[in-house]
Amino acid sequence: MSTAQLKTQIHDYLDAVKDETFLKVVHSMLNTYLQEQQIVVGYRSDNQPITQDELLENLKESEAAIERGEYLTIDELMAASEKW
Template sequence: MSAVEIRTEIDNLLDKVQDQDESFLKVVYSMLSTYVQEQKDPILGYETDGTPVTASAFLAQADEAMAAVERGEYITLEQLEKESEEWLKPTK
């Protein structure tokens, strides 16, 4: 089935859905709306809590990270190594 045929069939099927069945139409609308939004701003990955990371959010985070580096807000590898040595020391 071609894309045009599929669109036509979807239109025909939606026409058969009773107007009273608003909950079904809301589900279809939500699915289509989510799909279209993801095409505009695709999901690149997920945070550890399951929150999606979109391309626009990722680019904003990358821009902020670059700006922080330009402001001198970073630590050197040597500083990180020294700091990480503290992580392995037992606490009393």
């Protein structure tokens, strides 16, 4: 059975399930699995992990900001840092 067929069959099974408790168990299992698949590339100052997906999303947002002209030049940064 192909991956696409497996996914379709799983969707069909889930659509047929009426037991909310069972659905919560399946949800928890899938959520845990997906979280464990995340590659941790660093940590925030509050010790929360930064995943590879989060890092890539932040980089895309930063690139978009640069394209919009939202950045400081080195001279502007140096002037601002003198006021710290």
